[in-house]
Amino acid sequence: MKIKMKRRDKMAEVNNGRFTVNGTLGIGSILSIFMSYYVNHSVLWAFLHIFCGWFYVIYSTFHYSEKWIDLLHKIKMMIG
Numbered sequence: 001m002k003i004k005m006k007r008r009d010k011m012a013e014v015n016n017g018r019f020t021v022n023g024t025l026g027i028g029s030i031l032s033i034f035m036s037y038y039v040n041h042s043v044l045w046a047f048l049h050i051f052c053g054w055f056y057v058i059y060s061t062f063h064y065s066e067k068w069i070d071l072l073h074k075i076k077m078m079i080g
Contacts, residue, residue, distance in 0.1 A: 028053035035060045039067060 029050045035057060036042075036049040049056045061068065 025050070026053065028057055032056040032060075038071070039064050 032049040032053055033046045036046040039060060040046070052059075
């Protein structure tokens, strides 16, 4: 017996008594990947920070603010 939860995004369903969750990557997870790789230059750390999502994004924004300001300045110089 397969029963789907009435949710717009269909992230969860019950199948034969087993509850499963379909994983998706949100904006916070994607940002954490890019921010972690930029700061640490490590794929392993970027993979681990996926699970932190917005918590890592907020932490990184405050903790590495000088790096982000420098990056924004470089982008501004490239654009014109």
